[in-house]
Amino acid sequence: MAQSEPGKVYVHTFGCQMNAYDTGKIRALLGRDGWESTQDPDQADLVLLNTCSIREKAVDKMHSVLGEFRREKREGRQVLLGVAGCVAQMEGEALMKRYPDVDLVFGPDGVPHVRKLVDEVAAGNRVLDTTFLDLETYPFVTDLDPDASSGVGAFVTIQKGCDNKCTYCIVPATRGAEASRPSEQILDECRRLVAEGVQEITLIGQNVNSYGLKVPGERTFAQLLYAVADIPGVERIRYTTSHPRDMGDDVIAAYRDLPQLTSHLHLPVQSGSNKVLRRMKRFYTRERYLRIVDGLREARPDLALTTDVIVGFPGETDEQFEETMTLLDEVGFVGSFSFKYSPRPGTPSLRLKEGYDDAVSGERLIRYQDRQRELSLAWTRSHEGQVVRVLVEGESRHDEGVVAGRTGSNLMVNFPGSLDLIGQFVDVRVTRGFTHSSRGERVTPPTGG
Ligand code: SF4
Known part of the structure; x- marks a missing residue:
């Protein structure tokens, strides 16, 4: 099937933050060619499944979601179907053979070229791309995810791939070897996000602590943290994923020096x-x-x-x-x-x-x-009875008139408040703690007086 004009694209994301980030980049890149991003799969002319192979459950889920779209296509729906991400990387050729109605299969390294891949598919070809790109010249995508920049927090990738060989992990096979993104490009993306209103930056990579170590003259991860903290408007910095092996004293010292670095660390x-x-x-x-x-x-x-x-x-x-x-x-x-x-x-x-x-x-x-x-x-x-400072992220998912904010230590507090608090730092008293979140009440008057 050919698609003469760009239409609407729906990307379904499975798995980790790296995939969520890649999805944002796919949307941004296709947006350059006029593809409009939609959250409604029924509206889409192009459906991409950005897949995860870390656990069997995620793979099974993706096959069942894909099966649903393939059924609609067999029944006459005009839609282009693509599989991206880690399952695509692992099963590329086999997926193409098994599912003749899938138009496009590409791994994580196909993301920077997604415009070209979709062009070929729109012209009526079936396309498979699972080649790994050259690490020295890896083309990190600089376009901002149109959705990321509308939130209070955003992910910024600092590296791709992983050089470790943890024996249970599929990532080195699906995302290839590690490449560090030039720090100037990272800092530029952070500045642009801040200009869009983002206050919390989460630096992401498979093993952030080894950032820059293999690139002569590049900042280390600790130096990158200091440089991000130097950007006016960056109120909070988080990062993931950390590998204990590469956690240096310089990163530990940053917790003493940088108030922007949040008091929460995910250390597997x-x-x-x-x-x-x-x-x-x-x-x-x-x-x-x-x-x-x-x-x-x-x-x-x-x-x-x-x-x-x-x-x-x-x-x-x-x-x-x-x-x-x-x-x-x-x-x-x-x-x-x-x-x-x-x-x-x-x-x-x-x-x-x-x-x-x-x-x-x-x-x-x-x-x-x-x-x-x-x-x-x-x-x-x-935390019950304590007053904590939260950055308000959005509406509570369960209750009307309630907003949700997060402390630097990652405690989620839901409290009555209006939507105009989103993006603001607010002091709240925690009234009740639950296993994964808490309830609270605002302690300053809404006028800020
Ligand atoms: S460091 Fe993380 S991504 Fe790399 S092999 Fe180990 S578990 Fe996988």
Whole structure:
């Protein structure tokens, strides 16, 4: 099917912030050619699924969403269908063969060229592009996501790909080797976002702490943080994802120096057992992780830490799992993304000789998550009665006349307030803590007097 004029494009995003960011760039680039972004899939002339392969569930979901669009197409709907992202990278050729009604398949490195790819598809061709681009000249997209710039916070990518080889992870295979984006380009994007009203910048990459290390003369990650903090109007800086192995003293010191750096850090630990960490090829120990936490807390006593954990990794014994449980308490994580090990095609962990037991992993996951919930609740409740400063991000998803703001430590507070508070810093008293959020009331009069 050919599409003579650009129409409406709908991009469905699965997975992580990197994918959400890529989606924004796709919308921005296609917008240059006149493609109008829509949130309504029924209106779209071009549907792109930006996919995630990190977990089986996400892959299954994408096949079912794709199946729905393919059915509509078979029934006569005029629509171009594309699959982008990590599943496209992994299954490129196979997807094209399996789904003859899919017009376009491209991996994460196809994003900078999406205009050309869509042009070819609109001309009536089927297109597959899973080539990795040259790292030295990687064309980071500088166009702003039209939707990102209308919010109070925005993501800014600082690198692509990953040079680590964590044995459970598919990212190095789908997103390729690491390339650091030139810092001047990053700072320019931050300035443009601030000019659009953005106050909170989240720097994103697969392993932000290794930013710039392989590029002679480039800023380090710590130096980048200082440079972003120097931009007038940047009120808050967050970043993700951090790898403990590359967390340097200079980044820890930034928590002492930079008030813009928020008091929340997501620092994935994955396991509390050194033996498991070794099999995961994480290249740090539990002791090193705890030393980093001590250093961070010395620099920023109110720092709230969240983490990623995989339970039931191949060969994980009861004792090794208990070490993860004791680490959870020792650090006092306020939140975790926790999963049971899932054998993903293409990951090195499939070659480990140690086995795993899905049922045992399931039981361990329940125990971990139960304890995490208790800790999360204790943390939110510890704020009850306190006055905290939040940046108001939007309307509450559940209650009318209620807005939601976030503290620097990432506590979500819902409180009665009008929509004109969005984008403002407001003092609220926390009245009730729940597991993932809290309720509060504003303590300054609406006039600001
Ligand atoms: S650091 Fe490890 S877990 Fe993170 S993207 Fe790279 S390989 Fe995957």
